[in-house]
Amino acid sequence: MTTNTSTNTNTNLSAKFTLNGALWVVQVLGGCFFAGSGFGKVLLADGALYESAPRAVAWYAAVPQPLIVFIGVAEVLGGIGLILPALTRIRPVLTPLAGLGLAVTMLLAAVFHVVRGEYELVPANIVLGGIAALVAAGRRNVRPVAPGRLTTPRLLGSAAVMAVMILLVFAPTWYTMTHAQF
Secondary structure, three states, X not given: OHHHHHHHHHHHHHHHHHHHHHHHHHHHHHHHHHHHHHXXXXXXXXXXXXXXXXXXXXXXXXXXXXXXXXXXXXXXXXXXXXXXXXXXXXXXXXXXXXXXXHHHHHHHHHHHHHHOOOHHHHXXXXXXXXXXXXXXXXXXXXXXXXXXXXXXXXXXXXXXXXXXHHHHHHHHHHHHHHHOOO
16 A cells, blocks of 8 residues: 555656646746747837838837837746746746736737738737746646745856846847848
8 A cells, every 4th residue: 555655646746747847848938939029029119120120020010119119028028927936936926927918918919910810920829828828827726836935046047047048039039130131
């Protein structure tokens, strides 16, 4: 009996770690995508970039510049919010809230594209909204992250994540947006 219980406990722990690991993968990939996509929109605060942007993304012409920048800021903060609060364990309740906010943003984007007849863009909004909703539900109900104290390893881990995001997400987005010919 003891061996059976031990085996069941190990199996249950393995399943929990697998689910937790899967949520982390989705959080990091989704967070990086949303942060990068949002950063591209934030860069449109530059008038010259905003003027040339509709040649690359048609719907930008239908939206005022301040709204695009606002959406970008929301996506950057949401993307970071999918990762850092859970990673640092400081206010980890912000992670599911970031997921919920991004899911709502993607729902609104899908409605916007349907109204404009841009049906080919809707599946991406649905997939991205689903990813954000998965993180929100997963971290709220299934595998929440317990709050904790900020420790040096958590702080260093968060700094490393931000450095990686700067190098692999923000810098390439900035370079592409400022050096590409649309």
